[in-house]
Amino acid sequence: MIQNGLYDFIYGIALWLMQVVAWFFNNVLSWYGFGSWLVSPGVLEFLTTLLVALVVFIVGFLVSITFIWEERKILGRLMDRRGTQVGFLGLFQNFADGLKTFIKEHIIPDEVDKQLFNLAPVLLIAMSCLMICLIPIGPDFYMANLSAGLLLVFAIFSLAPFAILMAGWSSNNKYTVMGGMRAAAQLIAYEVPILLSVAGVVVLVGSLNFMDIVAFQQENIWLVVPLFLGALVFFIGVIAEVERIPFDLPEAEAELVEGWMTEYGGFRWGLIMLSEYVRGFAACGVLVLIFLGGWAGPDFIWPEVWFLIKMFLVFALFIWVRGALMRVTTKQILGLGWTKLMPLALINLGIAIALRMGGWL
Amino acid sequence: MAEMWLNMGPQHPMTHGLWNLRVKVDGETMTEAEPVIGYLHRGWEKITENRKFTQIIPMADRLCYGASMSWSHLYCLTMENLMEVEVPERAKWIRTIVLEAQRIGSHLMWLAALGTDLGSYTVFLYPVRERELFLDLMQNLCGARMTYNYPRIGGVRNDVPANFERDFTRVLNHFEKRLTDYEALCDQSTIFRMRMEDVGYLSAEKAKNLGVTGPNLRGSGVDYDVRRDDPYEMYDQVDWKVCVEKTCDAYARYRVKMDEMRESCNIIRQCIKRMKPGAIRVKPPRTAPKGKTGWAHVEDPRGEGFMYVIGNGDDRPYRLKVRSPIFVTVSAAPEMLVGYKIADVPAIMGSVDMCLGETDR
Numbered sequence: 001m002i003q004n005g006l007y008d009f010i011y012g013i014a015l016w017l018m019q020v021v022a023w024f025f026n027n028v029l030s031w032y033g034f035g036s037w038l039v040s041p042g043v044l045e046f047l048t049t050l051l052v053a054l055v056v057f058i059v060g061f062l063v064s065i066t067f068i069w070e071e072r073k074i075l076g077r078l079m080d081r082r083g084t085q086v087g088f089l090g091l092f093q094n095f096a097d098g099l100k101t102f103i104k105e106h107i108i109p110d111e112v113d114k115q116l117f118n119l120a121p122v123l124l125i126a127m128s129c130l131m132i133c134l135i136p137i138g139p140d141f142y143m144a145n146l147s148a149g150l151l152l153v154f155a156i157f158s159l160a161p162f163a164i165l166m167a168g169w170s171s172n173n174k175y176t177v178m179g180g181m182r183a184a185a186q187l188i189a190y191e192v193p194i195l196l197s198v199a200g201v202v203v204l205v206g207s208l209n210f211m212d213i214v215a216f217q218q219e220n221i222w223l224v225v226p227l228f229l230g231a232l233v234f235f236i237g238v239i240a241e242v243e244r245i246p247f248d249l250p251e252a253e254a255e256l257v258e259g260w261m262t263e264y265g266g267f268r269w270g271l272i273m274l275s276e277y278v279r280g281f282a283a284c285g286v287l288v289l290i291f292l293g294g295w296a297g298p299d300f301i302w303p304e305v306w307f308l309i310k311m312f313l314v315f316a317l318f319i320w321v322r323g324a325l326m327r328v329t330t331k332q333i334l335g336l337g338w339t340k341l342m343p344l345a346l347i348n349l350g351i352a353i354a355l356r357m358g359g360w361l
Numbered sequence: 362m363a364e365m366w367l368n369m370g371p372q373h374p375m376t377h378g379l380w381n382l383r384v385k386v387d388g389e390t391m392t393e394a395e396p397v398i399g400y401l402h403r404g405w406e407k408i409t410e411n412r413k414f415t416q417i418i419p420m421a422d423r424l425c426y427g428a429s430m431s432w433s434h435l436y437c438l439t440m441e442n443l444m445e446v447e448v449p450e451r452a453k454w455i456r457t458i459v460l461e462a463q464r465i466g467s468h469l470m471w472l473a474a475l476g477t478d479l480g481s482y483t484v485f486l487y488p489v490r491e492r493e494l495f496l497d498l499m500q501n502l503c504g505a506r507m508t509y510n511y512p513r514i515g516g517v518r519n520d521v522p523a524n525f526e527r528d529f530t531r532v533l534n535h536f537e538k539r540l541t542d543y544e545a546l547c548d549q550s551t552i553f554r555m556r557m558e559d560v561g562y563l564s565a566e567k568a569k570n571l572g573v574t575g576p577n578l579r580g581s582g583v584d585y586d587v588r589r590d591d592p593y594e595m596y597d598q599v600d601w602k603v604c605v606e607k608t609c610d611a612y613a614r615y616r617v618k619m620d621e622m623r624e625s626c627n628i629i630r631q632c633i634k635r636m637k638p639g640a641i642r643v644k645p646p647r648t649a650p651k652g653k654t655g656w657a658h659v660e661d662p663r664g665e666g667f668m669y670v671i672g673n674g675d676d677r678p679y680r681l682k683v684r685s686p687i688f689v690t691v692s693a694a695p696e697m698l699v700g701y702k703i704a705d706v707p708a709i710m711g712s713v714d715m716c717l718g719e720t721d722r
Contacts, residue, residue, distance in 0.1 A: 079486040174367050178389065178703065245480050246552055253374050254478045254707035326552045327480030329704035330389065 005140030060132030078323035101270030116170030138304035179259030189337030196345035200352035214294035230348035378717030443655025478707035516642030561709035575664025580614035
């Protein structure tokens, strides 16, 4: 059961809509039972939940493709070029790309394991979209408010490498297998530091619920100030999580062609690329929620707008990193994860525990 | 994982041209490597036997589109040695200038390719932007941007255009600042150093035995440069130094090429200062005596280029043999690659500066 402003708003719309339909059935067709069933609370709740899911998905989807646009423009500027120019400010480029990938032929190579080959991108996209509904965009704009939302987000995040390994293995290609193996190896490097840095937040706040975490930050201080090290470790780890340069080893195009997605083409490839940006959306969202105060901000504009502004700024940092750095190798990311990020995350956890025990926060 | 052969090429993002690097991998470690070339063989040497001497100049341009000036110049130098033609002094100065400008342009293209190999598009676009300036200078000089057809047997095709000295000085001043930018982007980046240092070790002994020449040889600590050790044109008249690095790895080869670009700027500046008005071309004989041979070798941007020609008594060569630097250097690929990881292949082969046009001929 969802209780928020978005739900109430859409419930009102659904009620009005259903009343019109019910009037039609009652008065025109004289199906009295059916008409009154349509306006019963159960049907309305079901319909409203579906509509809320749709709205949240569309917003998350639009923000994700705006990320792609932002990346094209900022990366272009960093590289001394203009970036995309299709449509007004290049905003139509994503739709042009979507159309282009959509009309391409869908090729399934003979030698692949067809079921897994088809299942892997579906899994990836489904997992990415699942994360959209776990990220609250504002106090009144979310799909699900779980008491362990933070935990579930990371559980879903760490599932993606298995889908990648599955895709790589089922493609029956040497490059894709190596890409899949690298995704699995990379998981070991970044997952533990990320979870340790998040543990610091959980220790301070005492809750895994995003609402509680943001409320704590609104009352006290943005957690990036006391837990700066944790935010740094989280930022680096989450870049590896969403497989962006410098940590895009599974799809290192210089040596592995296109890595684990070499055999995918057409619209599947387009959806896989989109799902990466949806994961970027989730990563930025979590970073903003647990370290940058979520939607906290002066209330002359809506809290949702604050949240989106912070997300776009965090993603701009991702883009900056991509513009400045090169790709590392597997050995180096493992070294970075275990010898640099782990100790920093542990120190961060120590700081959090000290703050908690000392009662300063 | 069992050992397997992995084909990198002929269609692969790492190859920069049309060749095939077969590596045997154990997991991600390379245990054997075998370069396969010949995909771009055009029968160049045979075609020249049916062409007049002057018609071969534009063909020599096509040996390597990255360094076409250097190859057509080498051909003209060989023919001058065969026909015993003395080139006017001004033509020699101009040739030295354009050769060094070509060296900078070629090295910039190499740096751009290395950038994409390591996963940084910024390092691709910045050098390409500056290369454009040198292409513009060449366009001013001879009307073409890539294949110049500029040197002639006995001189150069035309005198320098108006404001030649001013334009060159401006471009060089601008370029030297930009070169510092590249070094800030690459040398000061820890990830770049991690990727390039201690990979692709090629000892001085091995490099000499395998016939490696040019920047790759000097990166192995061997102090050998045709421009100094067997000077042609005006290289003995100007004051410059040979860039040598002792560490023998991919980073050393990178450093040598970067230093060479600076040194080329220095050479061009001195040449512009000392260039005097005068004749730019003498008329060479149309035919070469039967059985007479001529040869020349120059320091191509990629190594030592060598041509050997036999006269046939008429206006066509009996035989024209080309020694391409990369044809020899690529045979050192197994030596450089074995023992390193798949992820190091782009860094190692990228540092070599492959050019398949001259290799396959």
